Amino acid sequence: MKISTKGRYAVRVMLDLAANNTGEYIKVKNIAERQDISDKYLEQIIAILNKAGYVRSVRGAQGGYKLAKDPSKYTVGMILRLTEGSLAPVACLDTPDGTVDCDKCDSCETLEVWKELAAAINNVVDNITIADLLERQKARLQDFYVI
Amino acid sequence: MKISTKGRYAVRVMLDLAANNTGEYIKVKNIAERQDISDKYLEQIIAILNKAGYVRSVRGAQGGYKLAKDPSKYTVGMILRLTEGSLAPVACLDTPDGTVDCDKCDSCETLEVWKELAAAINNVVDNITIADLLERQKARLQDFYVI
């Protein structure tokens, strides 16, 4: 029941892009340094975000990445599902529609548990956006400087 | 973010023992047949439940297993944590106490997300007992025969 580094790093990348947005394109190398992640590994992760259109890229010298839309448009759930695959706690629940992929789900008492669990998980990750995280971060930095 | 078969099977075993409780000891073979699980694999899973004292066993011919306590004493969370290990969605949160095992948790904005997620997960699995599942099962069987 662990979220992999791929998913966690992807969220941090999106937050980093939001936090360091100046309108300029941001290089992988800089993100990797700030986040203390291997830049080669980060490349692969950001490639997923790029293919999905979550970020825009410019190639070549002075190139880099920036968020495609406003931070408020990206939920943690979107990012995790994109990079991790489904967040469903059991395989029979990770269908694109809401159906159940199991031949004996009719007599499966535990299925209800997993459905409740899936709903609880979704409820958390789908209700936190990158903008929310950014706001929290700013609030914390404020506190830091005030003290 | 999947729950493994170990955890899922363990819950089903506990429910099976509760549902088929007649005071007699129940054999692994019978549980395996009813649940359609390899009995050799089930042996290993039930061994975990046994060592933790969740079930009582009698060896030898006519031996078997039964729940150690009332079904209401076992939550799904207890069983999953026992068999799966921690349910924390990130490694830095699976400490026995509530502490965080990460050197830069102070500046980790995403940690809050994982904490909320962990709380949501716990809230579901810690509030469903085997007795609850048993009740639902009985209700469903009732419906079946009435129709």
Added chain:
DNA sequence: AGTAATTCCTATTGACATAGTAGGATTTCG
């Protein structure tokens, strides 16, 4: 006492996923 049934214990295996590392092709700015 002997035998069948059952739990108990440990080792092994094949398949797959994770978390990177590595190398170079391609594109673009200066």
Added chain:
DNA sequence: CGAAATCCTACTATGTCAATAGGAATTACT
């Protein structure tokens, strides 16, 4: 043209999952 950056693909080491396998120890029944 050359340096800097993204893009693309292959490889690898490690570990986990989900069993399978074989036999040792224990007990009830005849």
